[in-house]
Each structure stands twice: as C-alpha cells, then as structure tokens.
Amino acid sequence: MGSIPTTVKHCLSYEQLFEDYPWLRRWLQEEKIITEHEYPKFVKIVEVGPRDGLQNEKEIVPTGVKIQLIDMLSATGLSVVEATSFVSSKWVPQMADHTQVLQGIQRAPLTQYPVLTPNMQGFQDAVAAGATEVAVFGSASETFSRQNINCSIDESMLRFQEVINAAKERQIPVRGYVSCALGCPHEGRIEPSKVAEVAKRLYEMGCYEISLGDTIGVGTPGSMFKMLQMVKKDVPIDALAVHCHDTYGQALPNILTALQMGVSVVDSAVAGLGGCPYAPGSTGNVSTEDVLYMLHGMGIQTNVDLNKVIEAGDFICNALGRRTNSKVGQAKSGTL
Amino acid sequence: THLVSISRWLTSFWGAGIKASQALPETVKIVEVGPRDGLQNEKVVVPTEAKINLINMLSESGLTVIEATSFVSPKWVPQMGDQVEVMKGIKKKPGVSYPVLTPNLRGFQAAVKAGASEVAIFGAASELFSKKNINCSVEESLQRFDEVMKAAKEAAVPVRGYVSCVVGCPYEGKVAPEKVAHVAKRLYSMGCYEISLGDTIGVGTPGSMTEMLEAVSREVPVSALAVHCHDTYGQALANILVALQMGISVVDSSVAGLGGCPYAQGASGNVATEDVVYMLHGLGIKTGVDLLKLMDAGSFICRALNRKTNSKVAQAACKL
Numbered sequence: 001m002g003s004i005p006t007t008v009k010h011c012l013s014y015e016q017l018f019e020d021y022p023w024l025r026r027w028l029q030e031e032k033i034i035t036e037h038e039y040p041k042f043v044k045i046v047e048v049g050p051r052d053g054l055q056n057e058k059e060i061v062p063t064g065v066k067i068q069l070i071d072m073l074s075a076t077g078l079s080v081v082e083a084t085s086f087v088s089s090k091w092v093p094q095m096a097d098h099t100q101v102l103q104g105i106q107r108a109p110l111t112q113y114p115v116l117t118p119n120m121q122g123f124q125d126a127v128a129a130g131a132t133e134v135a136v137f138g139s140a141s142e143t144f145s146r147q148n149i150n151c152s153i154d155e156s157m158l159r160f161q162e163v164i165n166a167a168k169e170r171q172i173p174v175r176g177y178v179s180c181a182l183g184c185p186h187e188g189r190i191e192p193s194k195v196a197e198v199a200k201r202l203y204e205m206g207c208y209e210i211s212l213g214d215t216i217g218v219g220t221p222g223s224m225f226k227m228l229q230m231v232k233k234d235v236p237i238d239a240l241a242v243h244c245h246d247t248y249g250q251a252l253p254n255i256l257t258a259l260q261m262g263v264s265v266v267d268s269a270v271a272g273l274g275g276c277p278y279a280p281g282s283t284g285n286v287s288t289e290d291v292l293y294m295l296h297g298m299g300i301q302t303n304v305d306l307n308k309v310i311e312a313g314d315f316i317c318n319a320l321g322r323r324t325n326s327k328v329g330q331a332k333s334g335t336l
Numbered sequence: 337t338h339l340v341s342i343s344r345w346l347t348s349f350w351g352a353g354i355k356a357s358q359a360l361p362e363t364v365k366i367v368e369v370g371p372r373d374g375l376q377n378e379k380v381v382v383p384t385e386a387k388i389n390l391i392n393m394l395s396e397s398g399l400t401v402i403e404a405t406s407f408v409s410p411k412w413v414p415q416m417g418d419q420v421e422v423m424k425g426i427k428k429k430p431g432v433s434y435p436v437l438t439p440n441l442r443g444f445q446a447a448v449k450a451g452a453s454e455v456a457i458f459g460a461a462s463e464l465f466s467k468k469n470i471n472c473s474v475e476e477s478l479q480r481f482d483e484v485m486k487a488a489k490e491a492a493v494p495v496r497g498y499v500s501c502v503v504g505c506p507y508e509g510k511v512a513p514e515k516v517a518h519v520a521k522r523l524y525s526m527g528c529y530e531i532s533l534g535d536t537i538g539v540g541t542p543g544s545m546t547e548m549l550e551a552v553s554r555e556v557p558v559s560a561l562a563v564h565c566h567d568t569y570g571q572a573l574a575n576i577l578v579a580l581q582m583g584i585s586v587v588d589s590s591v592a593g594l595g596g597c598p599y600a601q602g603a604s605g606n607v608a609t610e611d612v613v614y615m616l617h618g619l620g621i622k623t624g625v626d627l628l629k630l631m632d633a634g635s636f637i638c639r640a641l642n643r644k645t646n647s648k649v650a651q652a653a654c655k656l
Binding site for chain 2: 219326328
C-alpha cells in the first residue's frame with residue numbers, strides 16, 4: 001500500500017492521485033457496487049418509437065401517420081430515429097409500408113434513420129429504398145433465437161455476416177442488437193458471459209455499436225451492473241448502448257446504472273410506445289420523455305427538446321387512440 | 337470498517353470531487369404508507385372493513401412499518417374519518433409498528449387514546465406550500481408541533497418527522513437544499529427519531545436528489561434519514577437508487593402505488609412498494625418483505641377501489 005500522508009500534496013487533483021496510486025481506485029471499488037458518480041456529459045438518444053414501438057402496438061397505423069411521426073421526431077433534435085423494418089410483411093404487418101415510409105420522410109440533415117434488416121433480402125430492399133444505416137438483431141438466448149427468428153444464434157450470426165459484408169461494401173454502418181441481455185421469457189436467467197460473447201461477435205463482425213436489450217424488462221440495477229461489467233471487458237464502453245424495457249418499472253434505475261458505468265447511448269421510444277408481447281397489458285419500451293427528464297435533471301446534454309417530444313407523443317397517441325405510457329407526458333397534460 | 341473509514345476520510349478531503357460511495361445498504365426498511373398517504377389521495381372513500389383488511393394483509397407480508405391512519409379532522413380528510421375504528425380494529429402484529437399522523441395536540445391525544453404507539457408530524461421546506469396547505473409559516477408549524485413533541489416524550493411515544501417539497505414545490509418551483517436541511521435539522525433536534533424527505537410533486541431527478549441529500553446529511557445523520565419519492569414524472573426508482581448509494585436505508589412507498597398527485601390531474605403519486613421491493617431484491621438487498629403476499633394486498637385494495645394498480649410489477653406478473 002502507498003503512504004497516505006504523501007497524498008496531501010495531490011489534494012487538488014484526485015485524478016493525479018489515481019494515476020500515481022492505481023491501487024487506490026481499485027481499493028475504493030472493492031465494495032459491492034461502488035460507483036464514481038461521474039456521468040457522461042452528453043448522452044445520445046436512439047429513438048425506436050416508429051419501429052420497435054409501433055411494431056408492438058396492436059393498431060395498424062397509416063403510412064401518412066408514421067411519416068408525420070418521424071418528421072415530428074426529427075424536429076426535436078434527435079440524432080437517431082429508427083424508421084422502419086425491412087422484414088416480410090407476412091410476419092410484421094405494421095412494417096409492410098417500409099419502402100413508402102423511408103422514401104416519404106423528410107430527413108433532417110444531422111439525423112440518422114437506421115432500419116432493421118434481418119437478412120440479405122431485407123438489406124437489398126432497404127438499400128433500394130434509400131437506407132443509409134441498418135441494424136441486425138442477435139439474441140443472448142438460444143431458445144429465444146429459435147422461437148423468434150427460427151434459427152440458432154450461430155446460424156443468425158452467419159446471416160448477419162452476409163448483411164454486414166454487403167453493408168461494408170456500400171459503406172453503410174451497421175448497428176447490432178443483443179436481446180434478452182438480462183433475462184429470457186423461455187430460459188429465465190441469462191449468463192452475463194453469454195451476453196458478452198454475442199456482443200463481442202457482433203462488434204468484431206463490424207457493428208459500430210451494440211445495443212444491449214432487456215427484452216422483458218426483468219433487469220434491475222444489480223443484474224445490469226453485472227452484465228455490463230462482463231460485456232465491457234470485450235466491447236469498448238463507448239460502443240455500447242442500453243435498450244431497457246419498463247415492464248417492471250426498472251428502466252430508469254437500470255439506465256442510471258449504465259450511465260454510472262460509462263454508457264452514453266440510450267434507446268427509448270416516444271410515449272413509451274410498444275407493449276410487451278410476453279406480459280399482455282404491460283408496458284415495454286421506456287419512454288423517451290421520461291429518460292430526457294432524468295438526463296436533463298442531471299445536467300446531461302442530449303440536444304433534444306423535451307417539449308417537442310411530448311408533442312410528437314401526443315400526436316401518435318391520438319392516432320393510436322391510446323394514452324401515453326410516459327409519466328412525464330401524463331403529468332404535463334394534467335398539471336394545473 | 338477500515339475501508340469505509342478511509343474512503344470517508346478521502347471523500348471529506350476532496351468533498352464533491354469523488355463521490356466514491358459506500359457500499360449499498362445490506363437491508364432496507366420499507367415504510368408502507370398506502371393505508372394513509374395512499375388512501376388519503378384516492379377519490380373513492382373505502383369502507384373501514386376494507387382498510388382494516390388491507391392493513392392486516394400488509395402486516396402478513398413482512399413489512400415492519402405500516403402507516404395506519406391519520407388523526408386529522410374528518411372535515412378536512414373524509415377518507416380518514418374512521419381513524420379510531422381502524423386503529424382499534426387492526427390486528428397488530430408483534431414487531432410491526434403502526435404510526436399515525438397527528439397534526440396537533442388534539443390529534444395526538446385522540447391517537448394515544450385509540451391505542452397508537454407511534455406518531456408522525458409534517459413540516460414543509462417551502463414557505464408558500466406551508467401557507468397554502470396549513471395556513472401558517474414553516475416556523476409557526478414547527479412551534480405548533482412543540483406541544484405534540486412534549487406530550488409524545490412524556491408518553492414515550494416515538495415521533496417521525498416528514499419534510500415535504502424537498503426538491504420542488506408546486507408554488508415556489510425550485511427549493512433550496514439548505515432550507516430542506518434546516519427544516520430536517522429542526523425536526524431532528526425537536527426529537528423526531530427519523531426524518532422522511534418527501535418529493536411531494538415528484539419533480540426530483542438523481543441530480544436534484546443528490547444535491548439535496550448532500551445538504552441534509554451534513555445536518556442530520558444519514559441513518560436517521562428516509563426518502564419518500566413520488567413517481568409523478570417516473571423518476572422515483574432512480575431517485576431511490578441514488579439515495580441508497582448515499583447511504584440511506586429507509587424508503588417510503590405505497591402498495592399498488594396508491595394515491596394520485598393533487599397537483600397534476602390523473603398523474604401518479606406515491607411510488608409502488610412492489611416496484612421498490614423488486615428493485616431492492618434484484619440488488620441483493622434484504623427487506624423482509626414477501627413480494628407475492630404484498631401483491632395480494634395490492635390486488636385486494638385495487639378491487640376495493642375499483643381501479644387498476646399503479647405498480648408495474650403487479651401489472652406484469654410475468655412467469656419469471
């Protein structure tokens with residue numbers, strides 16, 4: 001151990017102290033969950049309402065409404081808005097109008113509009129429709145992979161490799177998703193090492209960012225911490241994002257934990273669109289409005305205008321004939 | 337232990353520099369406020385039998401503190417009109433405390449007569465809120481409570497102190513952390529054994545919570561502090577998490593998230609006990625609470641109120 005009295009000369013610079021005595025940081029972090037509350041100064045929000053959100057809503061929404069929603073979201077300052085999904089309309093009728101949506105939106109100059117492309121067919125259609133960023137979905141659970149996309153994790157990786165190679169040729173960035181990162185509806189508990197393995201594969205295959213999804217919302221700050229600790233050994237922290245579901249009300253504390261660990265990209269859906277297919281009647285995606293409220297309250301910049309997001313949320317909820325899932329949205333509409 | 341005292345030494349050395357927190361508490365005491373704070377803010381007036389049944393079910397779930405009722409004038413709070421019958425009708429479980437609100441000496445006397453063995457008093461951190469709510473300044477309200485404190489001391493009845501508007505006021509807006517610390521300190525030095533810091537309108541975030549808790553914990557020992565978070569803006573669990581990281585180990589919550597927000601129509605108020613317990617257990621923190629029995633109590637009272645639960649855990653009740 002070093003001699004503490006000599007640290008007095010460093011009293012104005014604790015970072016210097018950590019450099020001189022590396023054991024100090026490790027020592028302070030030996031306790032269960034010690035976090036240095038140094039939050040990122042800026043957090044990028046990846047808005048998944050128009051795709052992940054609408055995909056999990058029962059009401060089929062007209063193309064015009066989808067386009068208007070995306071345009072309203074573009075005007076809020078969001079830099080990433082997931083626009084649609086190039087899956088077969090047989091499986092996901094809500095996304096059948098993918099080409100019209102992608103071609104109909106007014107792209108904001110500094111905003112990206114990634115689309116899901118589960119396979120080469122989808123990728124080619126997406127490119128033909130003008131996509132400039134795509135996303136692929138892997139799973140940390142074998143059973144979930146087989147039930148959801150009818151193949152094993154390994155087989156899905158091969159499919160994605162094709163897409164990623166084709167995307168590389170066209171210089172189209174690819175985002176990777178890992179679902180069931182904190183629990184699976186079929187398998188139950190998921191080992192953090194498995195999540196790390198899948199995340200690492202996607203990253204090494206060429207995905208620029210890996211979004212870790214708590215698909216059924218069962219995660220808590222405890223399991224989020226353990227999972228991220230494992231994953232960040234294999235994937236750089238600034239290439240990681242968290243995609244939390246609020247099914248058990250845990251999304252915001254889980255996001256807070258991720259921020260404390262250095263994650264600075266958060267997925268969310270306007271108005272908390274999208275339910276949970278595994279818990280009928282429950283919520284799914286965390287609301288963008290509630291995430292923004294927390295981040296702004298912590299002095300973290302996002303460049304997103306919360307009021308404009310609330311407006312976009314009101315618009316889509318009207319169109320869907322439903323109440324917003326966002327607590328901020330609910331409070332603002334009722335405030336005296 | 338040695339590690340903790342060294343890290344405290346270092347933290348005091350650099351102040352806000354590193355907030356290398358202590359480890360999370362191993363156990364957290366949940367103060368269940370559903371039967372009082374929750375029901376008080378529900379529109380439907382619930383029959384006495386249902387209130388008694390709710391409290392009995394909660395007693396069986398492992399909770400050790402259940403706020404039973406309030407000895408205010410029923411003219412002001414009709415829901416609490418049956419305060420005496422509730423107090424006398426509940427099956428008090430050994431080891432469980434049933435505090436009641438006592439806004440003044442008369443309420444205190446009625447409470448003790450009805451069998452209360454713990455009481456609570458309320459102060460506000462906002463002058464405007466105090467004036468609008470109880471028609472006097474914060475200092476005047478604390479002086480009124482002096483009588484209650486004296487009587488409680490004589491009767492050896494412990495008193496819990498609540499501070500409202502700790503991170504925001506519906507009238508004043510932002511509330512100065514120093515003001516909150518001042519009121520908390522007053523209540524503590526008057527003899528309250530525990531001070532519950534309430535985010536009355538739910539506007540707090542981990543940012544404002546941390547700032548406020550830092551100021552208060554300089555005046556009142558952290559072991560005597562509790563947080564009472566409202567989920568009106570969805571921030572409650574995140575706020576509770578940072579409070580735990582700062583050493584707080586007492587959390588107020590309401591079964592099924594009972595109780596709306598009088599300042600935002602249709603919005604939620606109290607955080608749901610089920611959701612808090614889910615988070616705490618996920619963190620490996622002990623509460624002594626059986627989540628399934630708690631959820632049973634929640635379904636019961638929601639049926640009695642003819643409303644849906646505000647608890648996400650109760651809504652999901654997934655196989656996992």
